[in-house]
Amino acid sequence: MRVLAVQEYFGLAAKAIRFIFARPFYIGDVVQQMDSIGVESLGIVLLTGFFTGMVLALQTSVQMAQFGATMYIGRLVTASMVRELGPVLAAILVAGRVGSGIAAQIGSMRVTEQIDALNTLGVDPIKKLVVPRLVAALIMMPVLTILSDTVGIGGGNVIATAYVGIPTGLYWRTVWEQIASGGFILHYIPSDFVQGLTKPFVFGGIIAVTGCYFGINTKGGTEGVGNATTRTVVVASVMILIVDYFLTQVLLFLFG
Amino acid sequence: MTDIPPDTTGAPAPPEHEEERRALPEDDGEPRLRRAEDELRARFAEELEESEEAQERVGVSREAIVELEHISLAFDRPILEDVSLVARRGETIVIAGESGTGKSTTLKLILRLLRPDSGRVIVDGEVLNDVTYEEALVIRQKMGMVFQGAALFDSMSVFENVAFPLREHTTLSEDEIEARVREKLEFVDLEPDRVMDQLPAELSGGMKKRVGIARGMAVNPAIMLYDEPTSGLDPLTTGTITRLIMKLQRELKVTSVVVSHDIRSAFRMATKIALLAEKKIVFFGSPEDMTASQDRYVQDFLGGV
Ligand SMILES: Nc1ncnc2c1ncn2[C@@H]1O[C@H](COP(=O)(O)OP(=O)(O)O)[C@@H](O)[C@H]1O
Numbered sequence: 278m279r280v281l282a283v284q285e286y287f288g289l290a291a292k293a294i295r296f297i298f299a300r301p302f303y304i305g306d307v308v309q310q311m312d313s314i315g316v317e318s319l320g321i322v323l324l325t326g327f328f329t330g331m332v333l334a335l336q337t338s339v340q341m342a343q344f345g346a347t348m349y350i351g352r353l354v355t356a357s358m359v360r361e362l363g364p365v366l367a368a369i370l371v372a373g374r375v376g377s378g379i380a381a382q383i384g385s386m387r388v389t390e391q392i393d394a395l396n397t398l399g400v401d402p403i404k405k406l407v408v409p410r411l412v413a414a415l416i417m418m419p420v421l422t423i424l425s426d427t428v429g430i431g432g433g434n435v436i437a438t439a440y441v442g443i444p445t446g447l448y449w450r451t452v453w454e455q456i457a458s459g460g461f462i463l464h465y466i467p468s469d470f471v472q473g474l475t476k477p478f479v480f481g482g483i484i485a486v487t488g489c490y491f492g493i494n495t496k497g498g499t500e501g502v503g504n505a506t507t508r509t510v511v512v513a514s515v516m517i518l519i520v521d522y523f524l525t526q527v528l529l530f531l532f533g
Numbered sequence: 534m535t536d537i538p539p540d541t542t543g544a545p546a547p548p549e550h551e552e553e554r555r556a557l558p559e560d561d562g563e564p565r566l567r568r569a570e571d572e573l574r575a576r577f578a579e580e581l582e583e584s585e586e587a588q589e590r591v592g593v594s595r596e597a598i599v600e601l602e603h604i605s606l607a608f609d610r611p612i613l614e615d616v617s618l619v620a621r622r623g624e625t626i627v628i629a630g631e632s633g634t635g636k637s638t639t640l641k642l643i644l645r646l647l648r649p650d651s652g653r654v655i656v657d658g659e660v661l662n663d664v665t666y667e668e669a670l671v672i673r674q675k676m677g678m679v680f681q682g683a684a685l686f687d688s689m690s691v692f693e694n695v696a697f698p699l700r701e702h703t704t705l706s707e708d709e710i711e712a713r714v715r716e717k718l719e720f721v722d723l724e725p726d727r728v729m730d731q732l733p734a735e736l737s738g739g740m741k742k743r744v745g746i747a748r749g750m751a752v753n754p755a756i757m758l759y760d761e762p763t764s765g766l767d768p769l770t771t772g773t774i775t776r777l778i779m780k781l782q783r784e785l786k787v788t789s790v791v792v793s794h795d796i797r798s799a800f801r802m803a804t805k806i807a808l809l810a811e812k813k814i815v816f817f818g819s820p821e822d823m824t825a826s827q828d829r830y831v832q833d834f835l836g837g838v
Pocket residue numbers: 608609612630631632633634635636637638639
């Protein structure tokens with residue numbers, strides 16, 4: 278991306294964040310976007326979460342068997358899902374499914390002059406189009422991640438019980454041990470959750486802003502819309518992975 | 534030809550023109566041009582009559598409501614250079630010209646969707662160059678824009694499209710909004726009960742244009758802007774849309790700026806025509822004057838239709 282584009286990108290992000298708290302509030306649009314993000318992504322997020330949990334359990338069971346420590350499968354699956362794989366996988370999937378959808382929708386509004394029409398009718402497209410998608414993504418991404426984590430840990434349970442013979446009760450006790458081992462914030466909130474939910478929140482923002490940015494800047498008819506969707510998926514996915522690293526460093530420093 | 538010809542609305546041919554004409558070499562230029570002029574007059578007789586009526590309604594001494602003053606604008610290459618244009622209250626200005634000459638760009642300048650590199654845009658006394666983005670959102674409510682492809686919000690029904698500006702900018706109750714939407718749809722000759730719940734994708738091109746007009750006029754703006762309102766429509770629908778624009782002009786006294794390369798409908802509704810070519814306005818005056826113009830480009834443009 279060109280330097281100017283980077284500046285525009287963050288300009289859009291800053292403006293959208295500022296407008297979250299400014300009238301008018303398009304509550305209806307937010308609900309509609311939450312619905313569409315949730316409905317569009319729930320299936321794939323659950324499916325991939327489940328299989329990821331299973332494969333994690335399978336791999337760790339092989340490794341752990343060498344040390345006779347297979348009872349720790351639950352701990353490992355939980356740590357990996359909650360801190361890393363749940364947030365990152367869900368975000369990458371949503372970037373592909375929802376981010377591209379946002380870019381396509383706003384992009385086609387751009388090339389059919391609907392964005393100009395909003396401006397002409399005295400409505401700021403950032404307030405009407407970007408903010409509802411941003412808010413919806415900020416809310417739905419953590420929700421999707423919690424669900425992904427849960428079915429992932431559930432998938433681990435299936436493998437741990439079926440292949441390794443760890444009783445379900447023991448499995449879930451080790452899951453809880455893992456969650457508790459990270460310590461608590463304000464006595465009740467496991468710090469793993471804080472880490473595990475800060476990430477999807479940030480990733481949700483990245484997905485919405487990236488989709489809106491490439492959508493709004495679409496040029497050149499239907500072909501341009503195709504370009505906008507492709508770029509959104511690539512840029513959002515790469516950003517998610519890079520930001521994940523730095524965010525992990527910061528979160529580890531803050532919460533251990 | 535960078536100067537704008539003086540306002541000649543409703544007045545007899547200005548002395549400047551007479552002088553110019555006399556200054557031409559008598560032998561070859563004069564008779565040829567006269568013949569061309571007569572021919573054009575005959576060809577557009579019907580349209581010119583309608584235009585004359587429109588001009589009479591407007592009168593001569595109305596205040597300017599839309600002004601472009603020495604506008605220059607370049608994208609990757611210069612598009613407009615030193616373009617000036619005035620629309621007085623109640624007038625219908627048609628901006629004509631070949632495609633790619635900057636007609637849509639001119640409308641976007643009036644709407645402050647674009648800002649000129651130099652020169653001023655003045656709408657209803659406000660200099661748009663100086664206003665902020667937020668102020669522009671408010672000023673734009675004085676203008677209703679009909680986009681070339683109608684630009685209806687495709688996720689909303691016809692009703693919601695027309696109601697959109699009302700919900701955004703008025704405190705009308707739901708009943709009042711419905712009444713207003715019905716009124717506007719009826720004005721554009723659509724049956725409210727038949728189209729209100731339809732989505733834009735289900736409408737024909739002509740119907741989309743009409744809904745676009747209904748949405749543009751929903752908040753009763755003083756100025757209506759149309760970008761090629763008749764392009765891509767069959768001759769019959771073209772006639773309908775042209776009549777609709779004239780009805781708006783006649784019954785609601787709105788000022789209109791219409792971008793069109795359909796010179797026949799332009800002649801019917803225009804009080805003045807601005808011809809854009811080569812980044813400049815090469816002609817600005819009444820349809821009457823246009824047929825009388827000696828400019829080669831104007832003659833070619835009219836002859837080519
Ligand atoms: N946003 C833009 N960026 C770059 N070039 C543009 C932009 N908008 C219009 N143009 C160019 O400006 C010229 C005039 O465009 P336009 O005003 O749409 O012409 P018209 O409406 O008369 O057909 C065209 O050559 C077009 O390619």
